[in-house]
């Protein structure tokens with residue numbers, strides 16, 4: 001599936017879609033809260049929980065290692081390390097402004113387009129450092145697609161929206177484009193609703209349809225990893241359910257990272273959950289155990305709504 | 309108890325008066341209001357005045373008959389009371405100053421369109437490209453330099469552009485290329501040089517209007533495009549420009565209507581030959597340059613020659629009005645897409 005700069009981790013066998021990922025929190029580092037140089041308001045620095053993937057069927061697709069992130073001089077991520085297993089859903093949760101979106105956007109280098117941003121640490125996609133100077137960021141973003149909170153259809157036809165990615169990648173063959181459009185829309189569970197009006201404007205679709213269109217548009221570039229930043233937060237419950245079903249389907253073939261403010265949603269769709277607080281990854285773990293039996297006090301406070 | 313009516317309950321005593329008081333502040337308030345209204349009304353009145361003058365001189369004379377000292381009744385008729393609209397539109401000669409007078413607007417429209425066309429050819433692509441550069445590529449610091457420079461370009465008096473065409477563009481750009489290399493005849497006065505400088509003149513207008521619409525394309529749209537593996541060129545040409553297209557077209561239309569109305573540079577550089585021609589290297593007359601030349605010449609007040617400038621002015625007014633209306637309409641459609 002993956003063509004570009006090939007890599008180490010890919011363990012080929014045992015690829016049966018198993019919904020469960022076994023993630024065990026190694027709270028080893030717990031004893032030593034590291035000290036950092038920057039002036040931070042916080043008094044004590046929560047410990048970074050590293051997740052270790054033990055299940056051989058879900059190799060680590062993306063690994064973040066000691067990521068610090070700065071907007072200008074304002075540091076918003078502190079030493080974040082997280083392993084994202086392939087073909088499963090990882091949910092990022094945490095209060096507003098804690099750096100979830102920022103972290104998500106480091107994974108496909110979307111932060112590059114914001115002036116004055118800077119990071120340290122590594123993001124490895126299948127072992128390759130995505131910030132390496134030899135990496136073509138355009139190819140990276142094709143493999144690590146992104147869906148945004150606000151649906152962003154281009155003011156073009158439905159067909160042209162979906163065909164956009166393949167077209168900028170240089171595909172001109174009409175039949176091939178049509179095929180990609182159809183399969184992408186089908187995978188995004190939108191085909192039946194729009195197949196008769198592919199040439200009408202995408203702006204005329206409902207909010208929920210627009211969001212599935214954006215997902216289809218991302219699928220059309222044939223990514224391995226899909227990043228979703230609160231993809232359902234602007235949708236009504238019914239559309240939300242459809243998007244969640246879709247995510248559940250997609251994880252059979254794609255590695256998905258989703259930011260959500262909705263605890264139930266995280267619990268429903270994800271296998272692994274990471275809790276961020278004030279730029280620090282407080283706790284990572286198997287979704288079920290994180291929600292039922294969090295190890296950190298802050299996590300518990302947040303998921304039980306006792307959060308201040 | 310339950311039947312107690314409202315009147316049984318005593319009202320609390322008034323503590324402060326709510327009465328209007330005719331204070332000085334209030335007077336000042338309404339004074340300022342009227343002043344502002346007058347300012348706004350003034351521009352509308354001016355426009356109405358202009359239309360009235362054009363109408364009275366071109367279509368139907370409403371002024372009282374004037375009698376000269378010798379008792380002779382002055383001809384007091386508007387242009388179209390003397391020349392038929394059919395002649396005005398279909399005749400191909402424009403010779404109001406000659407003994408054999410013909411009043412066909414075609415040569416002037418032709419000259420105007422030729423110069424506007426050349427100006428559009430130069431100004432639209434360059435203006436759009438600089439808008440794309442400013443909005444999509446330029447670092448804030450570069451922008452801070454380029455924008456004021458473009459604005460300076462907009463502030464140069466048009467008469468300077470006219471002489472620039474006459475003493476630089478024609479002898480040092482057009483002659484070497486078209487005459488020395490290609491063997492065409494380049495006149496001292498020619499449509500091409502005028503068109504080129506008018507094109508340069510409208511660049512700042514196009515670039516600043518287009519830049520505004522490009523910038524108003526939501527950032528989220530650009531991010532979505534980047535996330536799909538677009539290069540910067542893809543984002544600008546396939547997403548941002550198409551999304552802003554109607555706004556860009558509106559800026560084009562406004563700029564072209566400015567080119568049509570451009571007067572001084574054209575009068576100086578294009579000459580005064582009212583003919584229907586396709587040769588951009590020869591002299592042409594435009595509607596605006598004709599009006600200038602009649603007004604500074606010795607046409608008798610009240611003569612048909614003098615009246616003809618109002619007919620030409622009216623035509624010009626209608627042309628730019630239509631362009632402006634279209635561009636307003638197009639711009640409004642653009643706004644609807646994002647609101």
Ligand SMILES: Nc1ncnc2c1ncn2[C@@H]1O[C@H](COP(=O)(O)OP(=O)(O)OP(=O)(O)O)[C@@H](O)[C@H]1O
Pocket residue numbers: 071076094095096097098099100101102103114
């Ligand atoms: N473009 C930017 N420039 C400067 N600072 C930013 C920018 N984007 C985000 N920040 C800051 O970075 C911090 C983290 O923001 P981020 O958007 O990652 O939070 P978030 O967890 O996604 O919040 P939310 O749940 O509200 O979306 C915030 O303090 C925010 O103010």
Ligand SMILES: [Mg+2]
Pocket residue numbers: 100101102229259
């Ligand atoms: Mg966010």
